[in-house]
Amino acid sequence: MDMINEAARFITLDPAGIGFLFIVGFIGGLVSGFIGSGGAFVLTPGMMSLGVPGTVAVASNMCHKFPKALVGSIKRYRYGQVDIKLGLYMAAFAGVGVQVGIKIQNHILSLWGQAGSDLYVSLSFVAVLVVVGGIVMADALKSAKSCGAEQTCSIALRLQKIELWPMVSFQRANLRISLWFLMPVGLATGLLAATIAVGGFVGVPGMIYILGATSLVASATELVIAFVMGLAGSVNWALQGMVDIRLTLIILAGSLLGVQLGAIGTTFVREHMIKIVMGTIMLIVALSRGFAMPKYLAKLGLMEVSDATVALLDKISFAFMVISLLVGAVIILGSMFKARRPAAQAQEQGA
Amino acid sequence: MQARKKKPVGKLLAYGLGSVGLYTAVYLLQDLMMANFARGGVYTVLPIATVFLFSWVHGTFAGTLWEVLGIDAVKKAPAQTAAQAPARKDTRPRAAVSA
Numbered sequence: 212m213d214m215i216n217e218a219a220r221f222i223t224l225d226p227a228g229i230g231f232l233f234i235v236g237f238i239g240g241l242v243s244g245f246i247g248s249g250g251a252f253v254l255t256p257g258m259m260s261l262g263v264p265g266t267v268a269v270a271s272n273m274c275h276k277f278p279k280a281l282v283g284s285i286k287r288y289r290y291g292q293v294d295i296k297l298g299l300y301m302a303a304f305a306g307v308g309v310q311v312g313i314k315i316q317n318h319i320l321s322l323w324g325q326a327g328s329d330l331y332v333s334l335s336f337v338a339v340l341v342v343v344g345g346i347v348m349a350d351a352l353k354s355a356k357s358c359g360a361e362q363t364c365s366i367a368l369r370l371q372k373i374e375l376w377p378m379v380s381f382q383r384a385n386l387r388i389s390l391w392f393l394m395p396v397g398l399a400t401g402l403l404a405a406t407i408a409v410g411g412f413v414g415v416p417g418m419i420y421i422l423g424a425t426s427l428v429a430s431a432t433e434l435v436i437a438f439v440m441g442l443a444g445s446v447n448w449a450l451q452g453m454v455d456i457r458l459t460l461i462i463l464a465g466s467l468l469g470v471q472l473g474a475i476g477t478t479f480v481r482e483h484m485i486k487i488v489m490g491t492i493m494l495i496v497a498l499s500r501g502f503a504m505p506k507y508l509a510k511l512g513l514m515e516v517s518d519a520t521v522a523l524l525d526k527i528s529f530a531f532m533v534i535s536l537l538v539g540a541v542i543i544l545g546s547m548f549k550a551r552r553p554a555a556q557a558q559e560q561g562a
Numbered sequence: 563m564q565a566r567k568k569k570p571v572g573k574l575l576a577y578g579l580g581s582v583g584l585y586t587a588v589y590l591l592q593d594l595m596m597a598n599f600a601r602g603g604v605y606t607v608l609p610i611a612t613v614f615l616f617s618w619v620h621g622t623f624a625g626t627l628w629e630v631l632g633i634d635a636v637k638k639a640p641a642q643t644a645a646q647a648p649a650r651k652d653t654r655p656r657a658a659v660s661a
Contacts, residue, residue, distance in 0.1 A: 221596055274609060278617035286625065290635055446610060452602035454609045456595055460588055463616055468624040475628060478635035551636070 221455045222262045229461055231257065235536075236275070236465030242539045243466070244283045244473020246489045247433030248411020249539075250466070251276050252496065253532050255408065258458060260529070269408070270448035271458040277441025279466045284434035286474040292427050294383035297418070298435025300390075301397045305410060305440055308401020316405065326510030333507060336407045336500035343416050344493025350420075351486030361482045367423030384424040384432070396421050404440060411437065412493055419486075426485040427477060476543050479550040484542070492539045499531035569630045577623035584619055 222228075235257055239250030251272055258268035287293050320328045354361060367386075375389035396417035404410030411433045418429035448454055477485065506521045508514035516524075588595065599608045628634065 221600070274613060278613045278621075282617050282621040282624075442610075445613075446606060449606040449609050450602050452600040452605075454600060456599045456609045456612060457588065457592060459609070459613060460585070460616055463613065464585065464620060467617065467621045468627070471621075471625050471628055472633065475633055475635050 221267065221457075224457060224461075228261045231261070232458065232461045233465040236462035237469040238465075238536050238540045239462075240279055240283075240466030240469025240471075241473040241476075241543055242469075242488070242492065242536060243279060243434070243437075244286070244470035245430070245476050245543050246411070246473075246485055246492070246539075247415050247430035248437055249409055249489070249492055249496075250469075250536065252407075252409050253536050254462060256529055256532065263455065263458065266448075266453050267455050267458075270445070270451075270453035271455045272462070273441055273448060274445040274454045274456075274459040275462040275466060277438050277445055278463060279470050280434045280437035280441055282467055283470040283474050284431065284438060286471050287431035287434060287477065290431075290474070290478055291383070292431035292477065293435060294381050294424070294428055294432050295435060297381045297384050297422075297424070297428075298432045299439065300379065300393060301400060301414060301418070301432070302436045302439035304394050304397025305401030305404060305414070305436055306443065308398040308403075308410075309405040309440065309444075310401075311398065312402040312405025315402075323511070326507050330504065330507035330511060332406055333500045333504050335403070337497050337504070339403060339407070340412060340493045340497035340500070343413060344490050344497060346420070347416050347486050348490030348494060351483050351490050354483035354486065361425050363423045363425075364420045367419075367421055370421065371423055381424075384418075384422070384428045386423045388422055392421060400436065401440070410440070412489075415489060426482050430477070430485050430489075431474075473543060476547045480543075480546045481550075484546050488539050488542050491542065492535045495531055495535035495538060499528045499535065502528040502531065570626055571630060574623065574626040574630050577619055577626060581616075581620040581623045584616060 232254075235254055239254060241250070243250035254272045254275075255265075255268045258271065259265055263271070284293055284298075288295075316328060316331075319331050323330075350364075370392045371386060371388050373389060373392075375391050377390045378387055379390050379393065380387040396414070399417060400410040400414035402410075403413045414436055415426070415429045415433050418424045418432060419426055422429075424432065445454065502524045505514055505516045505524055509516040509521065595608075598605060599612070
């Protein structure tokens with residue numbers, strides 16, 4: 212392909228655009244370092260609002276995601292929170308899930324066209340995030356009220372008791388479970404990653420409520436999954452020449468600072484805070500996608516909406532995505548600040 | 563009295579300079595990079611290797627910066643589940659050989 216045409220895909224960056232990407236990268240990194248995922252979903256629409264073509268935005272976002280996940284997982288591994296074996300098993304099944312997800316997407320695209328595909332993505336977003344986010348939030352509030360240590364979910368305990376060959380043991384996560392229960396969690400993570408690009412919204416709750424890992428281990432292990440899947444996806448996009456390395460490196464500048472702060476934050480706060488942040492973000496993002504649905508329903512002729520309303524709803528939808536990330540960051544930093552003061556006092560008294 | 567941990571200011575400066583150097587190089591060589599990094603095929607190695615290099619240099623700088631600012635992990639407790647289901651005993655009858 213002509214190199215001049217290749218370069219035309221890439222936009223000219225101004226200081227405001229650079230600043231925007233750096234800040235969103237930092238906040239996204241902070242959230243990812245803390246809950247394992249979910250920090251990157253604002254970046255793709257954010258880059259597109261700067262004029263970056265959709266595929267380049269997705270490719271450049273993914274190319275920043277895997278090194279961020281690598282740095283975050285190394286940091287959290289040092290705190291004893293990462294189960295590499297569990298992460299690799301999950302990533303292997305998630306890889307298969309991604310392929311299945313792409314097949315479903317293509318099938319829907321051929322049946323109902325782009326608007327149908329977009330509606331399917333938005334419906335999946337809302338359904339999965341409301342159900343899973345609701346469960347995570349309810350559990351987090353229960354844990355916050357009881358003030359006790361995190362208990363393994365009863366469903367996970369029951370599944371762990373079923374001796375269905377082959378059984379797999381995970382030392383760091385301190386659990387032993389049949390591969391037949393791990394497989395659907397991994398597949399669902401990949402399926403969601405291919406559909407809404409944030410597999411962790413199912414992967415982390417799946418590891419907590421189905422496999423029986425703690426939220427600390429689940430969120431840290433999700434970073435391993437994000438690294439493996441992100442690397443494979445980035446190589447794929449780079450082979451097609453879609454990565455704008457400048458965008459990737461600017462986001463990385465902010466996100467490497469954020470992801471390590473988020474990882475440090477997990478050692479400060481009580482474990483249910485991970486669930487609180489995750490549940491809050493998921494429910495606000497679900498609301499955001501709800502605002503995007505009338506547009507696709509109108510395109511399919513199922514609803515009548517004026518262009519001005521669609522434009523307004525698009526803006527509201529994006530604003531809620533940004534708000535979800537900001538609320539998550541505020542909760543993380545606030546809880547870190549609150550937890551840091553008594554810890555610092557205790558250290559001073561001990562010295 | 564317990565001695566306070568020495569802050570790695572030298573490491574921060576070294577990796578900070580490295581990070582500034584790398585970002586300056588990207589700024590100065592952006593045209594060359596844009597022309598070659600998005601060619602696909604064997605050129606795929608260029609963006610992938612670049613992000614690994616930046617994660618090492620800028621990632622170490624970022625980690626050291628929080629450490630120097632006094633923001634560090636407060637506990638390194640092993641994160642494990644509170645309870646785990648015991649392995650079920652195999653109660654199936656076994657074939658026994660009596661000689």
